[in-house]
Amino acid sequence: MSDTMRRMDFANRTVVLGVGGGIAAYKACEVARLVVKGRGKVRVAMTRAATRFVGPLTFQAISGAPVVVDLLDEQTERSYGHLQLAREADLFLVAPATADLIARLRAGMGDDAVTTTALAVTCPILVAPAMNTRMWKNPAVQENLAALVARGWHVVGPGAGELADGDVGEGRLADPDEIATAASRLLGNLDLSGRRVVVTAGPTREPIDPVRFISNPSSGKMGYALAAVAARRGAEVVLVSGPTALPDPSGVRTLRVETAEEMARVVDDVAPGMDLFIGAAAVSDYRPASSAPHKVKKGPGDETLKLTRTPDILAGLGSRLAGKPDAPVLVGFAAETEEVITRAREKLKGKRCDLVVANKVGGSGSGFGSDTNRVALVSSTELAEIEGPKERVAEAIVDWILPVLDARRPRAKPLK
Numbered sequence: 463m464s465d466t467m468r469r470m471d472f473a474n475r476t477v478v479l480g481v482g483g484g485i486a487a488y489k490a491c492e493v494a495r496l497v498v499k500g501r502g503k504v505r506v507a508m509t510r511a512a513t514r515f516v517g518p519l520t521f522q523a524i525s526g527a528p529v530v531v532d533l534l535d536e537q538t539e540r541s542y543g544h545l546q547l548a549r550e551a552d553l554f555l556v557a558p559a560t561a562d563l564i565a566r567l568r569a570g571m572g573d574d575a576v577t578t579t580a581l582a583v584t585c586p587i588l589v590a591p592a593m594n595t596r597m598w599k600n601p602a603v604q605e606n607l608a609a610l611v612a613r614g615w616h617v618v619g620p621g622a623g624e625l626a627d628g629d630v631g632e633g634r635l636a637d638p639d640e641i642a643t644a645a646s647r648l649l650g651n652l653d654l655s656g657r658r659v660v661v662t663a664g665p666t667r668e669p670i671d672p673v674r675f676i677s678n679p680s681s682g683k684m685g686y687a688l689a690a691v692a693a694r695r696g697a698e699v700v701l702v703s704g705p706t707a708l709p710d711p712s713g714v715r716t717l718r719v720e721t722a723e724e725m726a727r728v729v730d731d732v733a734p735g736m737d738l739f740i741g742a743a744a745v746s747d748y749r750p751a752s753s754a755p756h757k758v759k760k761g762p763g764d765e766t767l768k769l770t771r772t773p774d775i776l777a778g779l780g781s782r783l784a785g786k787p788d789a790p791v792l793v794g795f796a797a798e799t800e801e802v803i804t805r806a807r808e809k810l811k812g813k814r815c816d817l818v819v820a821n822k823v824g825g826s827g828s829g830f831g832s833d834t835n836r837v838a839l840v841s842s843t844e845l846a847e848i849e850g851p852k853e854r855v856a857e858a859i860v861d862w863i864l865p866v867l868d869a870r871r872p873r874a875k876p877l878k
């Protein structure tokens with residue numbers, strides 16, 4: 463089986479395909495065919511507009527099952543409606559997702575077979591946008607899509623190139639095999655199943671008094687992406703998070719804390735039996751030696767703040783666990799503004815981690831708060847660099863950890 467085919471294994475999985483009314487609807491037929499070819503089941507729901515581009519019979523022929531279009535069709539609703547689709551779905555794939563369909567999905571509408579299915583599914587959702595470049599760049603479309611991503615939805619594409627209307631630019635539906643590969647990744651490689659993973663994320667807040675604290679600009683995005691990826695790949699994930707504006711990632715047990723000491727306590731509680739620890743949190747190294755019970759009144763002159771060290775969560779795990787035969791794999795991060803690799807190697811040794819993910823902070827497009835990251839993966843034997851959206855960087859970090867994990871803690875039974 464070719465590597466592409468291997469990546470597209472859909473055995474024992476059902477992909478519900480929601481087809482939007484765009485010129486690229488015909489490419490959804492190829493996506494459906496690839497899922498069937500990957501030994502998966504396809505069930506199709508179409509918007510009315512989609513039927514203007516491709517007839518339901520085409521999808522019925524590929525999927526071998528009735529296509530849901532009209533919610534008010536007594537016969538199909540009774541025998542096979544959107545709720546049945548939602549029950550069967552291991553993945554809900556919306557392709558092509560037009561600007562209008564994305565807006566209605568974001569608004570939680572339930573006015574056609576695709577939007578009602580989206581409201582009823584509990585499985586992961588993958589959206590493949592397709593529209594004219596000018597529409598794709600419209601802030602309304604971008605905001606709608608960002609809102610879906612914030613709810614834990616996944617996006618593949620769009621691609622760039624010549625569009626049906628002759629324009630050239632971003633907005634083309636991703637290629638069918640890219641969509642099918644993304645769908646398969648979301649479903650297929652449950653290569654962390656049976657594993658217990660603990661991830662720390664976000665900043666900590668060290669109180670000066672009830673209204674002031676020391677913190678940092680960590681948004682939590684990197685750690686949340688890692689927790690979501692590990693959960694999607696079958697792990698049982700506990701996310702210990704400092705204060706963030708992010709929703710709990712789906713399929714992850716999220717425990718929220720404020721201070722470094724609280725984070726350390728919670729990590730100690732959940733650490734026993736873990737296979738993997740990933741310290742992505744920007745844990746404050748210092749806290750005010752004492753925090754005032756009431757707001758410190760402003761005085762005429764300067765103030766001095768005495769700081770004291772906080773517990774080093776990662777180093778504590780390293781000193782307690784590293785080197786033991788069944789020690790969990792410890793992955794640390796290094797946030798550096800200069801000499802990134804040198805400092806990362808120092809942390810690798812100093813904190814007795816197996817791997818360190820080093821990222822340059824303080825600039826744009828990487829580190830704190832950005833949607834993308836540029837990281838160097840540092841171990842005692844290798845160095846690799848990865849750049850891109852934090853979700854993709856997280857996938858690559860987990861890919862990198864996997865062989866170390868499987869070598870350190872072989873599975874009790876081989877994956878089926």
Ligand code: PMT
Pocket residue numbers: 662663664679680681682683684685722741742743744745746747772773774775776777793794795796797798809821823829830831832
């Ligand atoms: O959250 P985002 O906005 O997405 O930004 C992501 C990030 C920049 C925060 C992330 O990629 C990152 O670099 N996290 C680590 C930040 C950090 O504190 O790095 P450090 O070099 O100060 O710490 C080294 C390691 O020790 C880290 O794994 C850290 O979690 C851990 N540590 C540090 C101090 C402490 N008291 N306890 C710890 O466990």
